[in-house]
Each structure stands twice: as structure tokens, then as C-alpha cells.
Amino acid sequence: MNKKWLSIPYALWSLIFSIIPIIIITIYSFCKRSPYGKIIYEFTLDNYKQFLEPIYLNVLWRSILLAAISTTACLVIGYPMAMIISKTSIKKRNVLIMLFVVPLWTNFLLRTYAWMVLLRDQGAINQFLIYLGIIKEPLQLLYNPGAVVMGMVYNFLPFMVLPIYSVLSKMDNSLVEAAQDLGATSGEVFRKVIFPLSMPGVVSGLIMVFMPAVSTFVISDLLGGGQTVLLGNLIQNQFLVARNWQFGSAISMIMMVLILIAIRISSKYQDEEGGGLW
């Protein structure tokens, strides 16, 4: 049965809404800007040159750093968690995994907002510390890079735990027993068998956390309070406030390349059997 025509609607849709938009911003990123902010279709590298100015490079560096810290934190917190869950009984497992998914079902903005409520001067944490008498004046918990990292870890932790869990739960336990049988200590079993086998899940997790972390502007906006400018904030600002779409497009291109490189590097360690979310 020939069903090729079934793919036509999707092919058209993808062309119009996935491929052409990216071509448009690619073109924009090489376009000149008129004094009034209009786009002039003449080739230039100015937008990319502009990005090489120290303030923008600083933003780039900060974005990568914060995303890397959050991703590492997610891995360090999430891996043991995935392991613990994968070792409980099947019935319990489903509940524990469900508990990780439920927060994902609540609105992302509200989740981030919840931390604003907790961290602000009159928030629960400061109140609690004052009540205990540990501090007299409320601590400045909100509007700093630490709060941003916190928000990223909170929002993206499930993306790390779920793929690692899905690989670990499918792992053949006889492999672990075989390693023990061959005289490996539990530490060695982990280093030489469990961890290498869970790499596909770890890689999926790293990508799924790093990508939204490096491109977010909401978390840095709400929890960083404009003090912590990231690539995402820069793009948003260029598109909606400064109305310099050419520069905004150039930053987007740079970010896309950055993510592609990150995926390339990490997917080296990933084999066929993917440990995706699904």
C-alpha cells in the first residue's frame, strides 16, 4: 500500500512553521539595521561582531556557567534518586515516579512563582529563620544568581531523574549479579557496570536539563530580578524592547549552535538504545 501522500500535510506544516522560520531568523542575523530599527536586506556580520563586545560575552559566559552548574546539580541530586526509585517494588515505583511528574503538570510559571513566595523577605524561609532567632533581619535570598540556579534545579530536576530511571529500571539485574560473582565490590559494580550502562539515560538527562537552562529567561527574570542577565533575557530584550531583531536573531543563532555542540558532544556517549523520557 502506498501511503506517501499521508506525509504531505506534515511536510508542508514543518516547512512553513519549523524550517522557514529558522531560515528567516538566519537571514535576519546577517541583515543591516536602519537608523529607525528597520531591517535592511544587506549582508553584514555586524550583529555577530556586536556580540563579541565584553558585556555580551559576559552574558554568554554567565549563561553557560549557570546552566552547567544547574545541570551538574541535577545530575548529582537526580542520579541517586533515580537509583533509589528503580530499586523499590514496582507498585511503589509508579507512585514515586508519579510524584516526580505531578509538579510538571502544574504550570511552569506558577512553580517558579512559588519560589518567589518562599524566598522573598517576608517569605516562609526568612520568617522561619527569624522565628528561630538565627537571624534578626531577613536575608536577601531572592534576586541573585543562587536563586536562579535554585529555580533551574527545581524546574528541571524531573528531566534528569526520569530518563535515568527509565534506563536503570530496564537494566538486567543479572549483569550486576554477574559482576558481583566476578568479585566486584559494590563500588566497583557501580563504576564499572551500572553507571556505564546508564549513560544513555544520563546523556538524555544532561541535554534535557542543559537546553532549557541555557535558554531560559523566565527563571532569571523572576528569581534573578533583572540582576542576572542571561542569553534568554538578551534575546527577549532585543525582540520585544530594543526592537533590534537582527541582533536578537544573531544571539539566537549563537545559542542554537551552542546547544548543537552540547548535543553532539554528549550524544557521542549515547548508543542506539535511547533513554528518552518516553
Add this chain to the structure above:
Amino acid sequence: MVRKLFKRGYATLVYLFLYLPIFFLILYSFNDSKYRGKWNGFTLRWYEELLKDRAIMEALYNTFMIALLAAIISTIVGTISAIAIHKMSSKWKVVFMNVTYIPVMNPDIVIGISLLALFVSLNMRLGFVTLLLAHITFNIPYVILAVLPKLKQLNPYLEEAALDLGATPMYAFFKVILPEIMPGVITGALLAFTLSLDDFMVSFFTTGSGVNTLSIRVYSMTKVGVSPKINALSTVLFLGVLVLLILLQKREKNLNE
């Protein structure tokens, strides 16, 4: 024994981290004080005000409408596309899968601004329609990715068996193929629906003045200051999700038995 205790403690801490903020949101939604974090007594005032807030109610309506429509359309298009991709030669399959991964691997913000650029160059008025188009765009790949594995598991001869017994291709699809891949289709639809509900980034760039989704509304409210109305709203949504999940779990259990 110590190890077990340690594991318990660790897991408890992580779950506390996940749920503490949500717990406080719920708690504050009943607190009769606007600014203080201190407990000032129980009230349902914020829920009343929430119901009276037309902007929020409208945003809520938009969010659900768009999520529902986007989920339905992307599920139909995605399922058909998945079948087409499944039947392709491996060369075309690679091409289509790469295209499918574009919206998955692209950061939301890039999807948002590139669609904004597209809509503006097409002179489209930003609003409900552009929002819907954008949501369908980022939903379709997830439906495809949810349906494809089911198609792979499908016995390739089932369709032929139906045709062999006299079924037209249409009849075979609805009576044999669709029931078999239904779990994947439902997963895809649910995924699409929740992604739409949860989306902020793409909506933020592709909507026009006047049409708000819940996320956008919350975002602009946080700019003005924290209002306990949002706490009340969060509580309602969270409990709604919880009830829905419990119902789904129950249904699954019943089906299994």
C-alpha cells in the same frame, strides 16, 4: 539498615524540595493577609476575588481552549504523519525524523522568536490564531514520537489480514490499526495537552495584545507584585491535576483487572 535509613532520608528530602513550595502556595492561598508571610487567619477571600477577576478567567479560558484545540489537531496530524513516516523508506525516514526533532531540540525561545518573525513577515495579526498555530507546531513532534513506537510494535501483517478479510483500507485503519496504537495516541494527546497548558515561552512571543494565556497573565502579575490570588489559582490547578491523575490511575487499575 543504616543504608536503608539513609536512602529514605534522602528521598524524603528530595520530595520535600519538590513539594514544599507548592505546599506553601496552598497554605498562603488561605491566609488572610496580603503581604505578610505571617499567618493571619483562614479565609476564602482570594478564591472569591479569583472568580471575579475577569482577566484571569479569560486567560484560563484561552489556555484551555488552545490546549484542547492544539491537542486535538496535533494528535490527528501527528498520528497520520507517524503512519506515513513508519511506511517510508529509510532514506526519507531519516529526513522526516530530523525535521521532527527540530522543534524538540530547539530551545523554546528560538521557536518563539522565529515564529514571531514568520507571523510578522506574513502580516498576520498576533492573537488566538497565531498562538494556536504555534502550539500545534511544537506539539506535533511529541505526538509522532509517542505513536511511532506503537507502530513499530504492531504486527505488520495485521493490516493485511484485515484487507485479506475484505476490509477496505479505511475500515482496516479504524477497526484494527487505530485500536492497536491507541495507547500511543492517547499518550501523545495528553503530552500535547499538558505541553500546551504549561507553555510560556512560545506563547509569550506569538500572542498579541489582548489575548493572554494563564502563563502570560501570571508573568505580568509577578511584574506588578505578588498577589494571593495567584496562590489561590495555583491551588485550584494543582488540586485539579492531582484529582485528574488519581482518576487516571484508578481507570488504569480497573482496566488491568
Add this chain to the structure above:
Amino acid sequence: MQDYIIELRGITKSFGDKEVLGHIDLSIKPKEFITLLGPSGCGKTTTLRIIGGFEQSTKGDLYFEGERINEVPPFKRQINTVFQRYALFPHINVFENIAFGLKIKKMEEFLIEEKVKEMLKLVNLVGFEKRKINSLSGGQQQRIAIARALVNEPRVLLLDEPLGALDLKLRKEMQIELKKIQQRVGITFIYVTHDQEEALTMSDRVIVMSEGEIQQIGNPEDIYNEPVNRFVADFIGEGNIVDGIMVKDFEVKIEEQLFTCVDKGFEENELIEVLVRPEDIDIVKEEEGMLKGNVRSVVFKGVHYEMEIKDDNGFVWMVHSTDMAKKGERVGLFIEPDAIHIMKKVG
């Protein structure tokens, strides 16, 4: 033309540049049990799928009772199929599976029930109506698949390695049962298998295929006793295949020895190949043997001994015999004229 229910005339099939079927001619009579036999990749399943309508031939014509049906879609052919992995619909029960085709025909409910019952009786699964497909054993699923196809009263039933997934014992039982069912319903069965024993047991005619071409068509005895070439001889049963020279009619030279045979009609001194089945070789005293050699190995197989005997020219003969020789012993080999099968040399 009407003598045949199905005819293939010059059927050719290519996938891309690769030709998988080259010019197949085949005529099948009504009520025949016909088997397409060959190793995997020989084109037997493709041939079946072309008859079923799941594959279009690149060239050639397909006739059903004299009418060309190349373009008729599968759901309009009076042909039904039993698929390799049964392809039962897992989401509906046994009754619904069997009734699937009848419901499409919009048959009356009570008639459907009657017919399904009848079919379940035919395949010995009375009372299984409400069972789920996944709760059935392989053999039971197999029977349901047959019932589901037969209930539509097809003129021709196609079976694609239907017993492939069953264990040996069940297979033997089902072979007999399938043959019985075919005789009872009295329709044409076209059966695909790579199992030569299965083909020989059940078929009226066997079609041996290799690399997209028909090697030989014949009844099981002919195929076994008079293979036309090395491929057929090798594929059907065990055999010693050795090069020879047809000196003249009824005389063949094998391993430098002259043998009397029953074949004629070859050119003088034509190079040919000779097939001798291992059970057709007798072990005799060395001095009485037409060929002499050393026993290389002896394995006890229950009904007979399986021996390898290397003759003085270096060819190793496989011999099945109830007489035992000892390993290392010198023995003679004796072959009756009618045990020598002469085949045209190919390639």
C-alpha cells in the same frame, strides 16, 4: 483456461534494482494442495503475496479463473490468507476475530454465529468464542487464524509458513490436521514453507524455488526421487552429490568406475551430476564392492547408523544403513542402478 483456478504468466518482481522474482509461470488446479518450497529469500513469500494482492508484480499477468486480477485490491479477491505470525487482532476476542470478514459483508447476526460455531468445530476449538487472543497457545492461535480465513469461504487459501512458530510435535499434528481440513472443505491451498519434510508430507504438488526462479515442479515422490538439479537434490533430503560422466545411455562413470543406471538421452560423454541417497547405498565386503573405501566415522541414529566412508578417489560418501561397520575398517559400497539419479549440470 478454466481448468486452472490460478495462473501466473511471466510474473516478475523487482524491489528497486533488485529482482526477487524472475519470470514465474505457474498453473494451479482447483482443490489442489500446492506447496512453494525453498530457502528464505527464494521468492516464495513474494509469490504468495502477489497472489494475495499485497504486492504488485512488476511484469506479467495473474489470472483467477481465467480473469486477469493484477489490479484487484486484496479486499476484493476471493482469496484468504493465513499469515506467518497469525496476525490475529489482539484487541478483540476469538468470536470477533472469526466474524471479522462476515461482519464486513454485513451478514445477518444469527448466520454469523452459526458459521463461527461451525468453524470452531472444524478446528476443534468449540467453546473458545469469548477467549482473548493473548490467552491462547500458539497452536490454538494457529487454528483460529485458519478458521478466520476459512469462514469467508474463499476459493483459494494462502498459508505463509503457518506452522513456523510451533514446536516440532505440534507441527506434525497440525500438518495432518491441515491436510484433513483441506480435504474436508475441498478448496485450493497454496502453502509456503522452507521445511522440505512438511512440503513432502502434505502436498499434491511441490514447487521448489531458488533465487526467484522455479527449479522444479512435481509431486513429492518425483521431487525426492528425480531432482532435476543439484539445488533441488541438496535442498530435499540428504544426498551424496558427485560429478560424473554419462558415457552412453544407461552407463555412467563415477569416481573412475563404470556404473549401470536407468537414465538415457544424454550426449555421449556429457558431464553430469549424480545423486545417490544415503539410504540407497549398501555396505558389503570389500571385494564385493563397486567402490572401496575406509570408514571415517560411525554415529548411531536409532533406526540406522550414519557412516562416512571415504572412497579411494577421495570422495566422502554418506551412508545410512542398519549394518554397522567399524571405524577405520575397509569396506565396499554397492549401488543399485535405479538408486543412481542423473542430473543436468548447472552453472
